[in-house]
Amino acid sequence: HPVYTPPTGPELNAKNWQSESALRMFLNNLTAEVAEDPEKLVVYGGIGQAARTPADARKIVELLLTLEEDESLLVQSGKPVGKIRSHAEAPRVLIANSNLVPHWATWEHFNNLRERGLMMYGQMTAGSWIYIGTQGILQGTYETFAACGRIHFGGDLRHRLVVTGGLGGMGGAQPLAATIAGATFLGVDIDPERIKKRLETRYIDKMTYDYNEAMRLVLAAQAKGEAISVGLVGDIGDVLERMIQDNITPDVLTDQTSAHDPINGYVPNGMTLPEAKRLREEDPAAYKEKSLKSMARHVHFMLELKNRGARTFDYGNNLREFAMQGGEKDAFQIQGFVPEYMRPLFCEGKGPFRWAALSGDPEDIRVTDEALKELFPENTHMINWLEQAQEKVAFQGLPCRICWLGMGEREKAGLLFNQLVREGKVKAPIVIGRDHLDCGSVASPYRETEGMLDGSDAVSDWPLLNLMANTSGGATWVSFHHGGGVGIGYSQHAGMVILADGTDRADRCLRRVLHNDPAMGIFRHADAGYETAQENAEKFGLNV
């Protein structure tokens, strides 16, 4: 299989920077440091791919190398299927991945088409060529914890104890995110290997097998307001039970065990890892039953700690649903993280603004970090994140940065980056994008649009309007996907990436796209009845 490596430096390989930027970011998604399984073209998130087959990947590269500024490339579920007539202020690439007519929108039908080579699963940023590695999940988790600090603790999480289960692929971002947000952190994982991995990458500070030692460490740190993180090997249910007995109530309680998969993910209470592995294979039905019962027990303890005052939330792993199936009727008294922590941000047009230095030079990101700090000196929350990220985040592939920005800020930041490119302060153009999980780009009733005020959770007109807005505004590439995050049938969402190459053309496109894109979030939430969104619509002159 080919080795995918994005070109770097200030020289063009394609005919213009628009095509070049798509080329570099496409290859960046597939490069070994970034992609989970480059051979299978899998970038992240299960089977989230950047192209359908290696032949399609090669073809995409060829076509991007020769694409003119008055053409656009069409990509259908990871396969390049045509070129159309276009113009310089329109997208260079138009992407539609994994979309199915609703009645046929099931994993069964999808997998059947996928096996026959007709489709690909695009996840969110895998098929839309703007995945940036673990920094994305780290920052998203940081935003959640920080929001929790602002909303419930009048500022930050200093002197607050955060407790959670699961320190795996994504959950492993929790200790670092929590300490960046100022908290003292205890994470429980049944698998010591997973905690060791977090130690090695410096995502967690200490590891122990001993409940008492863990408690001593975190309670002392909490008292002193020390932001440290401890990983404890054990079953999360058991640990919560003992904390209840010992009258220790965390300030914040959540969970990222892989509860979404009761057979291959969650480990039932009372079993060692090898026992669990054996039962999984020998009797999956029995395993599942144990798993559901354990989740019910686990959630039962979470509810008890919630009653005792712990701020408790579901972190998008479907734990509530399976705990309910296991017998815990009150499971859904725990709220999802979006309505409580993300939606207030969405109402300000805030979301996962991110950018990459096409030069490949980490120094360019340092320059943008500093420029942003100067641009928004009053945004201490952002400055805190940038400083911690500079220190703690290792780059994967092309150097990049993520930080959540809102209405107004995104446009300013984009124009600033374009100026840095124009003035030669960075060595090559910069691309700006975002996750499909954003304020106005997704309909996903089990996650981003759970529990909307007016009950419009399932209305997907909004991501479609977002797609149209970014396509007409002149994003450099746009995408529309189905099934990201929560799986086939459950979500529809739009992506966009826009180039800052220092030109006036880019200035015009940035002014439109980075204004309209967050405005969609404000329109959507104002229409659903959220007051802060309505106030922001007023403030930014968005009312009609």
Add this chain to the structure above:
Amino acid sequence: HPVYTPPTGPELNAKNWQSESALRMFLNNLTAEVAEDPEKLVVYGGIGQAARTPADARKIVELLLTLEEDESLLVQSGKPVGKIRSHAEAPRVLIANSNLVPHWATWEHFNNLRERGLMMYGQMTAGSWIYIGTQGILQGTYETFAACGRIHFGGDLRHRLVVTGGLGGMGGAQPLAATIAGATFLGVDIDPERIKKRLETRYIDKMTYDYNEAMRLVLAAQAKGEAISVGLVGDIGDVLERMIQDNITPDVLTDQTSAHDPINGYVPNGMTLPEAKRLREEDPAAYKEKSLKSMARHVHFMLELKNRGARTFDYGNNLREFAMQGGEKDAFQIQGFVPEYMRPLFCEGKGPFRWAALSGDPEDIRVTDEALKELFPENTHMINWLEQAQEKVAFQGLPCRICWLGMGEREKAGLLFNQLVREGKVKAPIVIGRDHLDCGSVASPYRETEGMLDGSDAVSDWPLLNLMANTSGGATWVSFHHGGGVGIGYSQHAGMVILADGTDRADRCLRRVLHNDPAMGIFRHADAGYETAQENAEKFGLNV
């Protein structure tokens, strides 16, 4: 309730012709001559609306009156929800109607949201402001019959007998469409009132209650090659049974009784109309059983005539499904009309190209008709249609015309119309649009994408790419809908309308949009393995 009337004439009410054209076509959709129920904002097709509420309709008008060329209006299920930054070569209006995340895409969930004022059913051209009255269905039916003539009878339908059931709202277009295509026509309807209506509007030539007279008339006409149409009052099943007994086999056999609704549509065999009405109310379950059995009997006779050589096809009324439920196991041996008659056209990028004269002057349409005949003197099929349409079609609302054009032709026609406007040959600008039922704009596995060669019927990446192509190319308004034609859950489709106002800007947009839009149909069908589409891709330089 307000009276909706589109402004006419050469003067602007809005700030530019782009907004003005959207304004006029929006109001045209709602004007009494065009809309089925203006009070309820219903344009056609069940509950297909142009705006969500009268207040929304008023607001849309207000906003279009003040919309600048660097703004776009956002419409979410018939409600104007915001304005965004845009530019002169991007759409003025972006519309998303009735879209739901697949898992929630049912009539139940939709109706619930609709009752709470959160959604609207957009059908196809109702919510996208380019419905043109019955001319659309007439021309679509004509294309089907004409294709049947070309494919099975080496040219046209002269000396051919077409037999069908149902002469209602849409089915009533069949007699006129068939005679325009050269055929001798017999239509059977149980309700004499429906046939009388066709007589009044000159859609049908003769009406009789007598089977023998009907046969004498049509067999004589067929022998002489006379294109006449006869409406016979009766049950279609009974009539087919007698034709079999009498050894009369039609050349073409189809059906447009309202079989899709076994209770309120189809009338069971052996019942008078009043009897049927009574049973419907008193015992709908018994009615349904009778209805399904009658459909099975009806299809049984169709299959017999098919065996005897009649070209037999399903015309999108779901007759096969219900006949099967009624006991006719072979129902699906009858093919749908799309795979056989429409798809070959789709493979050439052909589809329902239509335009309206914003001046309101029918003379403008005459001018365009003549100009088209001059532009394509070799296209006798089109010329035949235009001449018949000039003679037989009465305008409803703003004068308009439909005629199916393919790849290449659409662009030429659009540029020609722009020239007519530029040179003052017509009195005001012209808008060009199409149905969402087109070659590359819809995924609908029970109709437009039934039985695709590669099994990709349900893949809806294609209409999304179509939406993106037309949005980036600079159509004047674009739309994306769910559930048109076949109902919520079963289709996704994109619409576009583009203005020819005589400017160079319009020339550029027309060159892009009217090239790309039919090209999408060729890409889609070439990718699915259709050889003529692959040849056309070659011919028009569309291969990548």
